[in-house]
Amino acid sequence: MAGKDDCLGLSLSLRCPENLNPDPLPPPPPTRLAVSAPFPLNLLRSPSPFMQLQKISRTDAFQTVAARQAEPRAFHVGIDINRTTSVVGCDEEDEEGMVTSPNSTVSSISGKRSEREENDGERAASSSMEIEEDGGDAASRKKLRLSKEQAAVLEETFKEHSTLNPKQKMGLAKQLNLRPRQVEVWFQNRRARTKLKQTEVDCEYLRRCCENLTEENRRLQKEVNDLRALKLSPHFYSNMTPPTTLTMCPRCEHVASAAAPSRQPPTWAAAESDRSKS
DNA sequence: GAGGTGCAAGCATTTACCTCA
């Protein structure tokens, strides 16, 4: 794209008229996510409201009973969801090998899918425990809300890197007493939220750019009209030097200027006439 | 080297559940 412009020797700069605007539009915070835009936007990741969560040291996480009591949402069904999953098994061998549910119809399309199915198996086991404690409702998938501490740690990790390699995922899952799949899903959803937020910011930025350009266009149109009106007025040429005439050599396309058409011919024209004479 | 295949990872979209006003 840019290369084409370079070839033509053109430099079209589509500037947002921030400098024209008394209230300049701050460039959007840059992002690491690829958001296609018609011109380069400054796209660094915006500080997210999710990142304003209270910072809790990792060693302190999960340790205070008070913190657990302060966050009853994580235990909405009267069961510590994390403990439930940990009972099911979050051991390193189990995580990738996982428990295969007798209920899961394993028609593995891909490894990823098979992992999911295995996780489903684990989930089935997990929910079966809930069934035991809840006393029924087998088919419903329980929504497992992460605790504040877990979310905070995940958030901190996300700040460092928005994607995880398998080792990091395992480590984090172990640290947070979650299944690796949960960590994976959380990061996926978190990336989606970031992207959505950034898209909103970009949209707003482009909208204001459009407004500014419209205003600028209106201003320039007005200027053109004013100049036209001025040109038509009888006094326009009275104090004016004659317009410069540009003449181009048809052969070499050299452009020469002359103050007035009736004066000295351009140098290339003289050369041409010399050549024709000889 | 080109093409087919399997796998892993990520993304977009949707669903289901939970919380809160």
Add this chain to the structure above:
DNA sequence: GGTGAGGTAAATGCTTGCACC
């Protein structure tokens, strides 16, 4: 207590990149 809106964990399907044959 019922209800709708909003938030979010999780499911599903698709795409892409890579390794291997």
